Amino acid sequence: MHIVDRRLNPSSKSLENRQRFLRRAKxxxxxxxxxxxxxxxxxxxxxxxxxxxxxxxxNEPRFRREGGTRDMVLPGNKKxxxxxxxxxxxxxxxxxxxxxxxDGEDAFRFVLSRxxxxxxxxxxxxxxxxxxxxxxxxxxxxxxxxxYATSGSPANISVTRTVRLALARRVAxxxxxxxxxxxxxxEIANCDEPRCSELLVEIDALKAKARRIPFxxxxxxxxxxxxxxxxxxxxxxxxxxxxxxxxxxxHMKDLAKRFYMLLYVFLTRRYxxxxxxxxxxxxxxxxxxxxxxxxxxxxxxxxxxxxxATMHDIVRSRFRPADWNIxxxxxxxxxxxxxxxxxxxxxxxxxILPVTQFFxxxxxxxxxxxxxxELSGSSLWTLYQRLQAEGAPLSxxxxxxxxxxxxxxHDLFKRRRHQERAAS
Amino acid sequence: MTANSAERLYEGAxxxxxxxxxxxxxxxxxxxxxxGLDVYPNQIxxxxxxxxxxxxxxxxxxxxxxxxxxxxHFAHQEAFYRKGLMGLAYEIVINSSPCISYLxxxxxxxxxxxxxxxxxxxxxxxxxxxYLFKQWTDADGILDYLDFAKGxxxxxxxxxxxxxxxxxxxxxxxxxxxxxxxxPGKKKLDLRAEEKRAGQRRSHEESAxxxxxxxxxxxxxxxxxxxxxxxxxxxxxxxxxxLLYFLEKSAPRLQSWQRELLRIVRHIAQYFYPQGxxxxxxEGTATYVHYxxxxxxxxxxxxxDGNFLEFLQSHTNVVFQPDFDDPRFSGFNPYxxxxxxxxxxxxxxxxxxxxxxxxxxxxxxxxxxxxVLRDVWANYRDESxxxxxxxxxxxxxxxxxxxxxxxxxxxxxxxxxxxxxRGYRRVRRELxxxxxxxxxxxxxxxxxxxxxxxxxxxxxxxxxxxAQLNEADAKRVLQHLADLWSYDxxxxxxxxxxxxxxxxxxxxxxxxxxx
Numbered sequence: 001m002h003i004v005d006r007r008l009n010p011s012s013k014s015l016e017n018r019q020r021f022l023r024r025a026k027x028x029x030x031x032x033x034x035x036x037x038x039x040x041x042x043x044x045x046x047x048x049x050x051x052x053x054x055x056x057x058x059n060e061p062r063f064r065r066e067g068g069t070r071d072m073v074l075p076g077n078k079k080x081x082x083x084x085x086x087x088x089x090x091x092x093x094x095x096x097x098x099x100x101x102x103d104g105e106d107a108f109r110f111v112l113s114r115x116x117x118x119x120x121x122x123x124x125x126x127x128x129x130x131x132x133x134x135x136x137x138x139x140x141x142x143x144x145x146x147x148y149a150t151s152g153s154p155a156n157i158s159v160t161r162t163v164r165l166a167l168a169r170r171v172a173x174x175x176x177x178x179x180x181x182x183x184x185x186x187e188i189a190n191c192d193e194p195r196c197s198e199l200l201v202e203i204d205a206l207k208a209k210a211r212r213i214p215f216x217x218x219x220x221x222x223x224x225x226x227x228x229x230x231x232x233x234x235x236x237x238x239x240x241x242x243x244x245x246x247x248x249x250x251h252m253k254d255l256a257k258r259f260y261m262l263l264y265v266f267l268t269r270r271y272x273x274x275x276x277x278x279x280x281x282x283x284x285x286x287x288x289x290x291x292x293x294x295x296x297x298x299x300x301x302x303x304x305x306x307x308x309a310t311m312h313d314i315v316r317s318r319f320r321p322a323d324w325n326i327x328x329x330x331x332x333x334x335x336x337x338x339x340x341x342x343x344x345x346x347x348x349x350x351x352i353l354p355v356t357q358f359f360x361x362x363x364x365x366x367x368x369x370x371x372x373x374e375l376s377g378s379s380l381w382t383l384y385q386r387l388q389a390e391g392a393p394l395s396x397x398x399x400x401x402x403x404x405x406x407x408x409x410h411d412l413f414k415r416r417r418h419q420e421r422a423a424s
Numbered sequence: 425m426t427a428n429s430a431e432r433l434y435e436g437a438x439x440x441x442x443x444x445x446x447x448x449x450x451x452x453x454x455x456x457x458x459x460g461l462d463v464y465p466n467q468i469x470x471x472x473x474x475x476x477x478x479x480x481x482x483x484x485x486x487x488x489x490x491x492x493x494x495x496x497h498f499a500h501q502e503a504f505y506r507k508g509l510m511g512l513a514y515e516i517v518i519n520s521s522p523c524i525s526y527l528x529x530x531x532x533x534x535x536x537x538x539x540x541x542x543x544x545x546x547x548x549x550x551x552x553x554x555y556l557f558k559q560w561t562d563a564d565g566i567l568d569y570l571d572f573a574k575g576x577x578x579x580x581x582x583x584x585x586x587x588x589x590x591x592x593x594x595x596x597x598x599x600x601x602x603x604x605x606x607x608p609g610k611k612k613l614d615l616r617a618e619e620k621r622a623g624q625r626r627s628h629e630e631s632a633x634x635x636x637x638x639x640x641x642x643x644x645x646x647x648x649x650x651x652x653x654x655x656x657x658x659x660x661x662x663x664x665x666x667l668l669y670f671l672e673k674s675a676p677r678l679q680s681w682q683r684e685l686l687r688i689v690r691h692i693a694q695y696f697y698p699q700g701x702x703x704x705x706x707e708g709t710a711t712y713v714h715y716x717x718x719x720x721x722x723x724x725x726x727x728x729d730g731n732f733l734e735f736l737q738s739h740t741n742v743v744f745q746p747d748f749d750d751p752r753f754s755g756f757n758p759y760x761x762x763x764x765x766x767x768x769x770x771x772x773x774x775x776x777x778x779x780x781x782x783x784x785x786x787x788x789x790x791x792x793x794x795x796v797l798r799d800v801w802a803n804y805r806d807e808s809x810x811x812x813x814x815x816x817x818x819x820x821x822x823x824x825x826x827x828x829x830x831x832x833x834x835x836x837x838x839x840x841x842x843x844x845x846r847g848y849r850r851v852r853r854e855l856x857x858x859x860x861x862x863x864x865x866x867x868x869x870x871x872x873x874x875x876x877x878x879x880x881x882x883x884x885x886x887x888x889x890x891a892q893l894n895e896a897d898a899k900r901v902l903q904h905l906a907d908l909w910s911y912d913x914x915x916x917x918x919x920x921x922x923x924x925x926x927x928x929x930x931x932x933x934x935x936x937x938x939x
Contacts, residue, residue: 001452001466001522001544003444006475007529014478014498020590021495050503060493061598061900063866068890070829073855075756076747077825077842084839086827110499 022116028053033112033120051117052109059108143226152223166220175213176206236325236357237275239311240293243332245282245302252364256331259362259405260293275324277314281307283337287314304336304380305344312351321355328352329360334378341383353392365400433726437532444468444527447537451545454720459713460794461549464523464563468544471526476516477502479526484516486524487570489577489688491593515710517543519551519699521563534731538738541717546710553802554705556698565615566695572619573688580681592682595904596668596689601865603668603690604697618691622684629680656875663869663884667905668693670870676879677910686908701805701861708762709801711743712770715763745822756855761822765809768818769797779816806859814852819843826854831890866893868915879911887919892926902930 022029032051080086112120148161184203188196240260244253278293279285282300285307311328319326336344353359361384381396388394399405433450434443448468455461471479481498482488518524525543527536551557562569581589596603657663664670668690672683699706718739722732745760746752769787772780773796776788787796800809825842841847841854857863872882883905885893898915906913910932917926 001448001468003441003448004467004469005441006469006471009475014481014495016490017481017492017495018498019495020490020492021499024492025496058496059897059900060594061897061904062601063868063885063901064894064897065866065891066894067831067892068887069831070827070889070891071840071854071857072827072829073756073824073851073858074748074753074827075745075822075824076749076753077823078747078749080825080839080842082839082842082844082847085836086839087836108496108500110496110503 025053025058026120028058029112030120033117050109050111054108144229146225146227148222149225150219150222152225156223156226158222158224161222162216162220165222166216169217169220170213170215173213174209175215176210178210181206181210236327237277237319239314239326239328240276240278241307241311241328241330241332242278242280242293243282243302243304243307243335244280244298245335246299247302247335248333248364249366251366252333255364255399255401255405256362259331259364259399260329262405275319277311279307279310279314281310285310302335302337303340304330304332305340305347308344308347308352312347315355326356327358327360328356329362331362331364332380333365334363334380336379336383338379341379344380345383345387348387349392353387353394356393359392359394361394361396363396363398365398431725432728433537433721434533434731435728437534439533439536443533444470444536444540447533448540448544450721450726451537451541451717454717455541455545455549455713458720458794459716460798461545461713462552463545463548464521464552466544466548467522467524468540469524469526470529472529473505476526476528477505479516484518485570486518486567487574489574489593490581491597492590493594493597515539515543515547517547518566519547519557519561519563519695520566523548523551523563532734534727534734535738537721537727538714538718538735542710542714545717546713547706549713550702550706550709550801553798554698554702554805555803556702556805560698561695562615565618569615569619569691572622573692576622576684576688580685584679584681589685591907592685593689595908596686598901598904599667599671600689600693602868603666603686603693605666605669605694606697606861615691622687625680625684653872657872660873662873663871665867665869666690667868667870667883671905671908674873675909678908682908698805700864701807701859704756704758704762704765704806704859705801705804705809706762707758708764708766709797711739711759711763712766712797715739747823764818764822765813766797768815769793769800769813772815777817783815784813807856807861810859811852811856814855816843816845816848819848819851824851824855826851863888866891881905881909881911881913883913883915885915885917887917887925890919892917893928895928898928899930902928903933906930906932 029051032053148158181203184199184206188199188203191199242253242256242260248256276290278288278290280288280293280296280298281303282298283303283306284300285303287310288296307330315321315326348359361380363378363381381398384394384396388396433446439447448466455463477498479486480501481494488494516526523544525539525548527539531539551563557563577589577593660674661670668686671678672686672690675683678686718727718732718735721727722729727735743757743760743763745757745764770793772784772788773790773793776784781788790796800813804812820843823843826840826847827837828840829837841850843851867886867888869884869886870881871884874880874882893915902913902915912932913930915928915930916924917928918924
């Protein structure tokens with residue numbers, strides 16, 4: 001007998017089969033993912049987890065029999081005697097499943113990894129009109145130094161490296177140094193006969209050796225090596241604006257936070273070259289890091305324009321619209337001080353919208369609120385609606401319940417097939 | 425225990441390869457000299473839990489062709505495993521020579537001992553000696569054949585596209601349960617030669633290919649109707665219950681590679697076929713063997729009391745049989761039933777009572793339990809085994825009773841027989857019938873082909889006890905069958921008196937439906 005240690009073998013033998021299965025069940029799984037995503041916390045969504053899909057279409061049919069008269073032998077008789085009649089629905093009714101009758105379940109449950117889950121979830125979402133600007137060369141090639149090579153163009157010879165190698169070789173092969181030869185020649189000048197001829201022989205030998213071992217040999221030569229790396233230019237920056245003022249209830253903040261979390265996952269997954277800037281505002285706006293944005297406490301009044309102004313400053317200082325596709329998504333309860341409406345509107349129209357590809361506004365309401373919570377819209381809603389009517393590229397949605405986040409998210413970022421997307 | 429711990433095989437829970445070797449040697453000594461087992465050479469493979477799951481999803485075989493259904497099973501098993509609903513069965517063993525047993529690295533030394541005793545000696549002996557395996561399976565060739573199958577399927581995917589291959593395999597899998605020869609009479613499969621022949625067939629086709637043959641004008645075809653019905657059926661080898669075989673040989677429009685795929689699926693189905701007929705015996709044998717070996721190891725002081733208790737705990741879990749009204753109940757546990765019967769036979773042979781002498785005159789009191797058991801293991805399968813060796817005492821102990829559920833009887837389900845003098849034989853006969861191959865799968869045969877007309881393939885399902893095919897599933901399977909046959913297929917469900925109960929008809933999908 002012998003023992004084989006298989007633990008070092010590649011262990012995910014089933015991976016390919018699993019991928020085949022997921023590919024085949026894609027439509028089903030995607031539906032299940034969307035559905036389960038609606039029924040749970042976003043935080044769990046990010047975890048991946050269990051989904052169940054209808055067996056239909058995924059099942060492997062076999063000839064199975066059912067019905068007819070059945071005979072069963074069961075263990076554990078407690079009180080029955082021959083001739084008893086048991087009511088069908090009661091205890092001891094045909095609970096026993098026949099051998100060979102496999103899964104009588106109508107749903108197939110299995111666990112998706114986080115990546116698989118989010119992948120499927122985001123599969124049909126895409127930021128709109130990305131890379132409108134520099135789409136001509138979606139990826140330009142940049143050169144990066146990448147070590148040394150033994151061949152190359154003369155222009156790229158790396159002298160230092162070549163000389164260093166030559167020196168090492170000369171030392172290793174004991175090439176006589178010119179100083180040694182010079183010293184011996186100086187000795188010849190003042191020495192007597194036998195020694196003199198000895199020296200001459202020695203010098204000849206050294207010189208011959210020096211000729212045999214070149215100062216720089218072709219094998220020492222090194223060239224600087226370059227690699228081309230794709231340099232993405234379709235870079236985007238996403239501004240997340242959120243109202244964290246006193247008028248925002250915990251529930252609303254929660255909604256907004258969920259929206260952004262999802263947004264964040266989506267962006268970080270889909271685009272590797274997306275920068276995200278978080279701006280939260282009360283009556284003052286500040287740029288914060290992600291953690292503070294979602295979890296940091298803050299309260300105060302409401303000045304939407306402060307956030308827009310901050311965003312504008314950041315754009316000016318860090319994201320030149322020539323190089324960046326700029327996106328913004330704002331979440332708010334719609335409250336804004338009256339005086340601020342015009343300022344905000346002007347900022348939007350004159351400064352923000354011209355440089356952004358897309359501006360989404362998500363209005364969050366109290367739980368149980370009707371999707372169109374107020375007959376007359378909130379001050380921001382009215383403002384934005386007016387701007388939209390004038391043709392500003394705004395998307396707006398109202399959300400009052402957690403389960404609505406996902407459809408809205410879909411709406412906001414659905415692939416717009418009807419729009420020309422030069423990037424593909 | 426008087427033995428000092430220096431003689432112990434291991435201490436505590438840790439093990440290494442030297443330990444495994446010692447364990448194996450100790451088990452081997454007991455298995456060969458005391459139990460008289462005859463086994464294939466052993467190969468023990470240490471694997472991780474994830475690899476165990478992998479092995480699960482490809483029916484325990486170490487290599488298999490790629491197919492989505494294995495991925496589905498894997499996902500399913502993994503979900504259960506993660507939820508903790510299912511511990512991994514602690515053993516997978518492969519009927520091959522050398523006999524491969526898997527050990528999970530997470531297991532304690534005691535568990536490894538248990539698995540080695542159970543799989544490497546119990547199952548191994550059963551595989552090597554039971555007549556069904558001898559008759560039907562080729563333990564030497566199976567691994568090579570699977571390797572060939574894997575390579576061949578991958579090659580087909582390259583040549584003909586993944587989708588086409590997948591569809592053919594899907595169809596073949598749907599018919600897998602009806603792709604076996606149930607009755608010996610043909611030669612035992614020689615998988616090595618099989619693989620060689622497959623290669624020769626292909627190379628012959630390639631070398632003999634000449635496109636000109638297409639252009640040769642053919643004379644008027646012999647009218648099929650001149651053949652008598654009888655003659656036609658004989659030519660086609662009908663009736664034929666092995667649907668895969670029939671399609672491989674006679675489906676008019678299959679490509680040669682598709683026929684080869686059907687053949688592969690058929691061979692693999694045939695290889696697994698005996699395992700379904702000896703579940704109770706196979707597990708019973710292995711459990712009995714591991715129990716005996718562990719007992720002896722403990723008696724000899726090779727394992728400590730603590731480790732022995734650990735073994736007893738997992739052993740008890742394995743042979744637990746919930747009652748019929750227990751929520752955990754899902755039929756008879758083959759480990760429990762098999763083990764109980766093996767122990768019962770041992771009792772009858774060594775220490776019989778009057779009742780046993782009356783019921784089992786051949787073996788009662790003969791004294792050599794192992795000789796009787798070895799003979800039983802070699803010459804029976806579940807159905808005949810239960811029919812012969814289930815003793816009244818065991819029926820009483822497990823409190824077996826027989827229910828007869830007739831839909832025509834509105835009052836309810838009748839208790840037909842219980843574990844009493846009047847019921848023993850009936851209970852035993854009914855339980856054996858549950859394991860009867862003839863009852864496990866529906867009896868479906870190809871009966872005729874309408875060659876003169878629309879080439880419709882006709883099948884017959886002989887209905888037993890009024891159990892008809894599940895409509896939805898039958899439809900799907902027939903669809904696959906029609907796709908392979910490429911003309912209409914009809915399946916008639918006929919009861920014993922020849923009355924037609926139902927007819928299913930299916931037409932081929934012209935275009936490959938994209939999954």
